[in-house]
Amino acid sequence: MTKWLGIALGLLTAIGGFVDVAALATAAEAGAKFQLSLVWPFLLGTLAIIVLLEMAGRYASVSKQPYSGAIRQHLGFKYYLLPLGACLIANTLMLPAELGGMAVALSLVLGVNWFVLYPVAAVFVWLCAWFGSFKTIENGPALLGLVTLAFVAGVIALGGPRPQLLTTLWHPDVAGQVPGYLFLAAAILGAIISPYLVVFYSSGAREEGWSRASLGVNRVTAVVGMAFGCVAALGILTLSAMTLGPMHVQAGTLGEVALSLARPFGAPGAYLFAAALFVTCWGASLEITLAMSYNLSQGFGWGWGVDRPHRAAARFRLTMLLFLALAFCVGLLGLDPLTLTIYASAVTALVLPISLLPFLVVMNNPKYLRDKVNGRAGNIAAVAVIVLAFLIAIVSLPLFLVTGGQA
Amino acid sequence: MSAANGRSDHSTFRDLLDNLVVGSDGVPVGRVADIKAEWRPDGRLVLAALLFGPQALAGRLSSPLQPLARRLLRDRFEHEIPIDEVREMGITVVLGRPAAEYGVGQPAERWIGRHLLRYLSLFRY
Numbered sequence: 001m002t003k004w005l006g007i008a009l010g011l012l013t014a015i016g017g018f019v020d021v022a023a024l025a026t027a028a029e030a031g032a033k034f035q036l037s038l039v040w041p042f043l044l045g046t047l048a049i050i051v052l053l054e055m056a057g058r059y060a061s062v063s064k065q066p067y068s069g070a071i072r073q074h075l076g077f078k079y080y081l082l083p084l085g086a087c088l089i090a091n092t093l094m095l096p097a098e099l100g101g102m103a104v105a106l107s108l109v110l111g112v113n114w115f116v117l118y119p120v121a122a123v124f125v126w127l128c129a130w131f132g133s134f135k136t137i138e139n140g141p142a143l144l145g146l147v148t149l150a151f152v153a154g155v156i157a158l159g160g161p162r163p164q165l166l167t168t169l170w171h172p173d174v175a176g177q178v179p180g181y182l183f184l185a186a187a188i189l190g191a192i193i194s195p196y197l198v199v200f201y202s203s204g205a206r207e208e209g210w211s212r213a214s215l216g217v218n219r220v221t222a223v224v225g226m227a228f229g230c231v232a233a234l235g236i237l238t239l240s241a242m243t244l245g246p247m248h249v250q251a252g253t254l255g256e257v258a259l260s261l262a263r264p265f266g267a268p269g270a271y272l273f274a275a276a277l278f279v280t281c282w283g284a285s286l287e288i289t290l291a292m293s294y295n296l297s298q299g300f301g302w303g304w305g306v307d308r309p310h311r312a313a314a315r316f317r318l319t320m321l322l323f324l325a326l327a328f329c330v331g332l333l334g335l336d337p338l339t340l341t342i343y344a345s346a347v348t349a350l351v352l353p354i355s356l357l358p359f360l361v362v363m364n365n366p367k368y369l370r371d372k373v374n375g376r377a378g379n380i381a382a383v384a385v386i387v388l389a390f391l392i393a394i395v396s397l398p399l400f401l402v403t404g405g406q407a
Numbered sequence: 408m409s410a411a412n413g414r415s416d417h418s419t420f421r422d423l424l425d426n427l428v429v430g431s432d433g434v435p436v437g438r439v440a441d442i443k444a445e446w447r448p449d450g451r452l453v454l455a456a457l458l459f460g461p462q463a464l465a466g467r468l469s470s471p472l473q474p475l476a477r478r479l480l481r482d483r484f485e486h487e488i489p490i491d492e493v494r495e496m497g498i499t500v501v502l503g504r505p506a507a508e509y510g511v512g513q514p515a516e517r518w519i520g521r522h523l524l525r526y527l528s529l530f531r532y
Contacts, residue, residue: 063498065427072425072438073498077467080425131531301427301438302512310528312434314519315512317528368498 011142011225018049018229019148019236020284021101022094022191022341024277025251027233028260030184031240032251035165037172039234041185045192046230048385050222052356055363055374055382056198057218060205063368067202069298071358074365080299083358086351087195087295093344094196095288095324096331099125101281104254104337108274115334122328125285129320134207134306137290141283148280150272151235154264158242165241183399186392187342190349193389195356196291203294207305215372236260254338288327293320349396352389360386420444420454424467427499428457428488430506436488437511439500440464443487457493457500459511460485486511 030038056067063070072080100114102121107114128137155161174181201222210218236257243263244251251257254277261269261276290306297304297316304316331340359382363374374382420442428436440463443456462485466473488502488509495501507513524532 065498069427069438073427077425077440077464130528299438301435303435303516310524310531311516311520314516314524317524318519321523321527 011145011228018046018192018197018226019145019232019280020191021098021254021277021281021337022345023188023229023233024101024236024257024280025254025338025341026184026188026191026345027236028240028244028251028257030188031237031242031260032244032249032256033177034172034174034181034184035168035241035245036161036238037168037174038181038185038188039169039237041188042192042230042233042237044388045189046226048189048193048388049197050226051378051381051385052193052198052359053201053222053226054219055359055378056202057205057210057222058215058372059362059369060202061210061214061218062212062370062372064206064211065368066199066206066294066298067362068199068295069301070362070368072299074361075358079358083195083351083355084295084299086347086354087199087292090194090344090348090351091196091288091292091323092327092330093340093347094194095285095327096335097337097340097344098281098285098288099328099331100337100340101254102278102285105274105278105281108255108258108270108277114337118331119328121281121285122324122331125282125289126321126324128282129286129289129306129324130317132306134204137286137306138204141279141286144275144279145283147272148232148276149235150261150265150269150276151239152231153235154239154261154269155235155242157264158239161238161242168241179399179402182395183403186349186396186399187345189388189392190345190352190396191341193352193356193385193392194348195352196288198355199291199295200287203290203298203304207307212372239264252338253336289320289324292323293317346396346400349392351393353386353393356386356389423454423457423496423500428459428502428511429499430502430504430509431494432505434506436502436506436509437486441467454490456487456489458485458487484515 027042059070060066065073071083099118099121102124103114103117106112106117106120110117128140132140172181205214205218239260240251240257243260244256247259249256249259258270258273261273263269265272293316294304296302296319297313300315302315303313305313310317360379363369363378363382366373423442424439426439428439430436437459439457440460441458442454443458444452445455447453462473462476462480462482465476486509488511492502492504492509493500494503502509520532
């Protein structure tokens with residue numbers, strides 16, 4: 001029974017990594033501008049991230065080593081520096097966006113400018129990451145994250161999508177907006193297939209002491225966690241299409257996205273939105289902060305682990321502190337969280353292949369995985385995800401330049 | 408250990424580089440930054456020690472970087488663990504004594520702990 005509670009790891013990964021400020025913003029914008037025609041990137045992205053997490057979890061369970069260390073071990077120090085640098089740049093942009101999302105959520109409730117609340121959000125994340133046990137960090141956002149199902153409840157409360165809206169699933173109306181449509185599709189995929197998710201998930205598997213006996217739990221956790229994230233994200237998209245689209249609201253700000261929940265639930269809907277935004281951004285902030293410390297510590301062979309006494313993992317703790325401080329300072333530049341999210345997603349998309357290519361090498365080494373190396377199906381899936389990552393990387397920059405980061 | 412000789416159960420020197428090294432207590436010592444090998448009079452190339460530290464890593468990144476790193480760091484963070492200390496050579500290299508006894512990274516850990524974490528970590532210190 002206890003081992004199945006490990007599914008919380010998948011739920012946290014989903015709430016923090018799947019449904020974060022980037023997914024929330026892109027889902028709402030997709031629904032408001034293109035109705036249901038951008039459901040496919042969510043489904044495709046979910047399949048891709050399930051494949052990656054299952055492999056990362058399998059590697060961590062069988063070899064007893066997390067993914068970041070595996071990259072250096074298999075591909076050498078020079079190669080390891082590439083995904084590390086890429087992660088550092090992307091995460092340094094993404095973390096302030098998540099902290100900003102938390103501050104916006106607080107400002108919706110308190111009526112204070114979000115920028116004033118930004119330091120409060122940063123200190124709260126630091127306190128949780130610094131003093132919380134791994135179980136607390138894992139279970140807190142996972143349980144509270146169930147509030148994101150409010151978007152699905154909203155869809156049901158409004159009677160579900162009408163037939164003419166459903167037709168946009170296979171008949172997208174994108175006349176004159178093709179670059180914006182494709183940019184948003186790439187941004188959705190970039191937001192879902194985040195390398196920090198993989199780092200956090202495989203490290204979490206080690207934190208929880210997964211072994212070969214945990215392979216079933218790993219499979220279920222990856223599927224259930226990401227499916228949960230996908231359902232929540234599709235709830236946001238559908239509700240946005242049902243409520244914001246007809247009002248010609250573009251979901252360009254988080255405040256506009258809040259209107260989608262206000263329609264079915266009235267004033268409490270705005271609070272529900274604030275709660276969902278706060279929890280998802282909180283979970284993502286914790287994941288990104290920890291993922292950066294995990295990545296560096298594992299790559300350099302330092303002691304690491306949330307539950308270890310701080311003095312026994314001093315460099316892991318120092319990395320966490322310095323990274324949070326760096327990201328906090330970037331946020332102080334005053335860029336809107338959604339603008340930061342777009343830049344972060346664009347950087348993530350550009351460097352995605354560098355982070356994912358090692359999967360092919362790592363998952364086929366019998367010295368580490370023995371009989372649990374990838375089979376033919378696993379390798380085909382991995383190649384498909386990496387090809388997808390290359391496509392996203394290739395189209396992202398031109399689309400970003402053509403659209404100016406606006407769908 | 409030997410250089411590659413076609414047998415799958417043997418490892419090459421390259422296999423050792425970047426491997427995680429742990430003490431007999433399972434605590435990480437670090438990752439192998441470089442290796443030191445010696446030519447024996449009988450013509451054999453024998454692994455002598457595992458090297459750790461930023462200078463060794465810098466040398467692997469680019470040869471000109473190594474003298475520069477040496478001038479800046481003056482061998483203060485470099486460590487060498489004789490191969491005789493290795494108890495087990497698998498996907499993780501296990502040493503014969505607890506990690507703390509090798510000193511790799513320990514001064515940095517202690518310094519950060521004493522000067523920073525002691526004040527910030529409170530009950531988690």
